[in-house]
Amino acid sequence: MIDWPLISVIIFLPLVGALIIIFIKEDESTSINIKWGALFTTIGTFILSLILWLQFDYSNPSYQYVEKFRWFDDFNFFYHVGVDGISLFMILLSTFLTPLCILASWNNIKKRVKEYMLAFLFLETVMIGMFAAIDILLFYIFFESVLIPMYLIIGIWGGNRRIYASFKFFLYTLLGSVLMLIGIIIMYRNTNSMSIEFLQGNYFSYNTQLFLWLAFFASFAVKIPMWPFHTWLPDAHVEAPTAGSVILAGVLLKMGGYGFIRFSVGMLPEATEFFIPLIMTLSIIAIIYTSLVALAQTDIKKLIAYSSVAHMGIVTIGIFLVNQQGLEGAMMQMISHGLVSAALFLCVGVIYDRMHTREIEFYGGLVQRMPLYATVFMIFMLGSVGLPGTSGFVGEFLVIIGAFKFSSYVVIGAAFGIILSAVYMLFLYKRIIFGTITNKKLEDILDIDAREKIILIPLAISVILLGIFPNLFLDPMRLSIETIITNYEIANAK
Amino acid sequence: MLNNIFNILFIPEIFLACSSFLCLLFGLYSKKNAFRQTSNLSVFILFLTILIVYLDRGSNFANYKSLFSNSSFINFFKILVLLGSIASILISKDYFLGIKLKNFEIPILFLFSTLGMMLMIASNNLMSMYLAIELQSLSLYVAAAIKRDSILSAESGVKYFILGALSSGILLYGFSLIYGFTGSMNFDDISFYLSKYDNLNLGLIFGLVFVMVGLAFKVSAVPFHMWTPDVYEGAPNSITAFFAIVPKIAAVALIYRFCLVTFENFYLEWSQIILFLSIASMFLGAIAAIAQSNIKRLLAYSSIGHIGYILIALVAANDDGIKAASIYMFSYMIMNIAIFAIILSLKVKNEYLINISDLKGLSKSNPIVSLSISIIMLSMAGIPPFIGFFGKFYIFIAAIEQELYVLSILGVLASVISAFYYLRIIKIMYFDESINEGSLNFKISFQSKIILSISLFLIICFIFYPSLLINISANLII
Incomplete structure (x- = not known):
């Protein structure tokens, strides 16, 4: 194994990059240096996180690469980080998407390049830190710190209604997470420990669990988001710049799912058992309702935003089935959605950069002028629909298999949602790509250039890779998931 | 004999009082305007006082028939007050010179006010407490009205004086009731007397309530906060900085000591009052600040909100609460010093900053300043990873330790509302x-x-290194 603090290096490398960038004075000529600096930092982080994966021990269900230092003298709060099968891919997703975001903003961010790159690098640090944290307070600190750069990214570089969207995003998610803070303190008071590892085997009394579950639910349900707490998401997505939407859809939504797995299922098993019907109901409503809403959208980004809520409904179903297929499916769906929706937002960004509109009406017949674009868009669109061979299929399939063990109504709901997702995605694709060019402005639109190829092709490859070799991803997480399920079953058998 | 005099001089309060007088004489007899010299001198004096408090020599030797008391809690807050005074004198010096308000008395007024606050924190007797409060208040009344030719400043001074006098009267009436029913003015004696009873009789309850009202006025807790926004707005910015940074610390320490030492056995009686003050302050502070356009009024409401959080820890009334209060007060002081250091140096069209909307475009022209303001605002809103978050975090730990779940939930909700205006x-x-x-x-x-x-x-x-402050505040004994 590696004897140097790999995780900490991965967490803080972007911050170091940011500290260097701070000292570059920004003007016309140096802004390119800032971009390169940010890009190199994030690529370096990604390469380091690949080492994390390569050296990962598949036969070890608990945390690896653990680092633990006492931080606060007066109570058991540690700087305690590590990686297990569940957080591994979340970290990889973050480090993979951030360089792509930097590349995606290469030309279309013209004002305040330095601040923009600083915000992204800080964001990367806190995202990785959050997934790597084994201490709940550390988790919380990172979880909340995410709001700061995201607020600035939406508010400074966003669209017309960016101020409304940024405030809504910040306050809505803050409201959820402060309740989680109360939950965390109550947990600490009851057990005198803040370690996620320790708390996963330490069951609270039934009533405490119910209370804690609701406190955590407030936070994660807003973050993931579940219907009816999803209203911040379309606003934030639509107003954020392309790269902001990518990170929002690709990583930030997964914080909710990750939290559900770690905290709700992992630490509060009996309360989870009690609340499963609630979650299932909300998820099915989310899937069907938001799919129908997506169908009616005229803005491409908004459509994809609503489709995210629907896909996250599948994730919550998978998580709260609490069986092997369900959880694996939820994890796969999260990874897949992280890649696919990020890619879809990037695709929207491509045509938005050229035409400066996201209205579906405006487009049509793009295949005539942008064949390559049509191809990659198709891959991602099919990935979102869940066609076999793409990443979307694996997750949805596993969740549905898992759901059969639970209730066939849930299966029907989920399957109906998947059909609807095919409807709105294919309909969107038809309206944008197929047909003849009716809008004169589209006559001389250019196909994707080299930079955009560098962004989109790795994503396309990984979407297909995930669809064909899901075991590549399922194997490392299997044992960690089994541990959570065994834990859960023991607790509920008592 | 000589040794005794030497020792007496090394009691921080006596040292501060003597050197303040010397400073005043120096200012009086110097031929030119001595504003620069007196302010430098007062910073020096305050530094020496910190040193003396830190060395803690006179502790066992002179408590003047237990008129005053000494403990680690008291010393911690004394040092906070002294640090706050030093910082506010230093940051406001250029402002005073800028607006040509260079009366040499200003730093000396701050010195006397600081002296009053130190006595206030240490007081262990109703009478000494009252006199100390008056000493600090009178200096502050004058300071608020120091800009004589400005109507706003005069108005704020008069307003502060009238309301302050009213609250002092109420406080004094409460003292008289407490003295009448317990027969003692000493905190320890009162506490000992009260420990013999299960219930407070009506007179004592009235006394307690009156004292609480007076103290709530001093910490500006809702519904006794009305003076705060007006005084903050009317006084010159640098005086406002002093108001915001220092007197609150002393008043908080005093209310803690009064509740937890004197009336420790009647938790139920006073905690209800504090509970109400706390919730009302948090919510009014959060909601009223939203509508403000003047930065000083906004900070006034923000400080009212912060007092609400401090009072949560007082309701908790445990060791964690004392720890939380000292950490929170430290963070409050630091954040206010930082924001006022910026406000006092920022000019819009050659006028010092007043309206929040004048900050437009600051991020373009002064990126570092606006980044600093953002960090301070986020910290005040309690967003990690800044110090303000840990202040709130410790407050909630203390509250939950005492099973005050509803209060903590209300507290976090208020903090979300207040995040709105910081974000604005x-x-x-x-x-x-x-x-x-x-x-x-x-x-x-x-x-x-x-x-x-x-x-x-x-x-x-x-x-990155929280343990330094936390270890100090964890061992504070009230």
Whole structure:
């Protein structure tokens, strides 16, 4: 194994990059240096996180690469980080998407390049830190710190209604997470420990669990988001710049799912058992309702935003089935959605950069002028629909298999949602790509250039890779998931 | 004999009093305007006083028939007060020179007020407590009205004086009731007397309530907060800085000591009052600040909100609460020093900053300043990883330790509401298009720069080495 603090290096490398960038004075000529600096930092982080994966021990269900230092003298709060099968891919997703975001903003961010790159690098640090944290307070600190750069990214570089969207995003998610803070303190008071590892085997009394579950639910349900707490998401997505939407859809939504797995299922098993019907109901409503809403959208980004809520409904179903297929499916769906929706937002960004509109009406017949674009868009669109061979299929399939063990109504709901997702995605694709060019402005639109190829092709490859070799991803997480399920079953058998 | 005099001089309060008089004489007899000299001298005196408090020599030797008391809690808060005074004198020096308000008395008024606060924190007797409160208040009344030719300043001084006098009267009436029913003025004696009874009789309850009202006025807890926004707004900015940074610390320490020492056995009686004050302050502070356009009024409401959180820890009334209060007070002081260091150096079209909307475009013209303001605002809103978060975090730990779940939930909800107006400042600096390009002018003096850097460093870097402050505050005995 590696004897140097790999995780900490991965967490803080972007911050170091940011500290260097701070000292570059920004003007016309140096802004390119800032971009390169940010890009190199994030690529370096990604390469380091690949080492994390390569050296990962598949036969070890608990945390690896653990680092633990006492931080606060007066109570058991540690700087305690590590990686297990569940957080591994979340970290990889973050480090993979951030360089792509930097590349995606290469030309279309013209004002305040330095601040923009600083915000992204800080964001990367806190995202990785959050997934790597084994201490709940550390988790919380990172979880909340995410709001700061995201607020600035939406508010400074966003669209017309960016101020409304940024405030809504910040306050809505803050409201959820402060309740989680109360939950965390109550947990600490009851057990005198803040370690996620320790708390996963330490069951609270039934009533405490119910209370804690609701406190955590407030936070994660807003973050993931579940219907009816999803209203911040379309606003934030639509107003954020392309790269902001990518990170929002690709990583930030997964914080909710990750939290559900770690905290709700992992630490509060009996309360989870009690609340499963609630979650299932909300998820099915989310899937069907938001799919129908997506169908009616005229803005491409908004459509994809609503489709995210629907896909996250599948994730919550998978998580709260609490069986092997369900959880694996939820994890796969999260990874897949992280890649696919990020890619879809990037695709929207491509045509938005050229035409400066996201209205579906405006487009049509793009295949005539942008064949390559049509191809990659198709891959991602099919990935979102869940066609076999793409990443979307694996997750949805596993969740549905898992759901059969639970209730066939849930299966029907989920399957109906998947059909609807095919409807709105294919309909969107038809309206944008197929047909003849009716809008004169589209006559001389250019196909994707080299930079955009560098962004989109790795994503396309990984979407297909995930669809064909899901075991590549399922194997490392299997044992960690089994541990959570065994834990859960023991607790509920008592 | 000589040794005794030497020892007496090394009691911090006596040292501060004597040197303040010397400073005053120096100012009087110097031929030119001595504002610079007196303010430098007062900073020096305050530094020496910190040293003396830290060495803690006179502790066992002179408590004047237990008129005053001495404990680690008291010393911690004394040092906070002294640090706050030093910082506010240093950051406001250039401002005073800038607005040509250079009466040499101003730093000396601060010195006397600081002396009053130190006595207030240490007082162990109703009478000494009252006199100390009056000493600090009278100095502050004068300070608020020091800009005689400004109507606003005079108004704020008079308003502060009238309301302050009213509250002092109420406080004094409460004292008389407590003295009448317990037969003693000494905190320990009162506490001992009360420990023999299960219930407070009606007179004592009235006394307690009156004292609480008086103290609530001093910490500006809702519904006794009305003076705060007006006085903050009317007084010159640098005086407001002093108001915001220092007297609150002393008043908080006093209310803690009064509740937890004197009436420790009647928790139920006073905790209800504090509970109400706390909830009302948090919510009024959060909601009323939203509508403010004047930065000083906004900070006034923000300080009212902060007092609400401090009072949560008082309701908790446990060791964690004392720890939380000292950490919170420290963070409150640091954040206020930092924000006022900026406000006192920021000019819009050659006028010092007043309206929040004048901050438009600051992020373009002064990126570092606006970044600093953003960090301070986020810290005040309690967003990690800044120091303000840990202040709130410890408060909630204390509250939950005492099973005050509803109060903590209300507390976090208020903090979400208050996040709105802190974010609004960031929004104005970063998101709004600037209309007054180039009219913002940030000129900071060397000493303010140092103070600002230190406080920003503490706000940002507290998370890396929290144990220093936490170990100190964990061992405080009230």
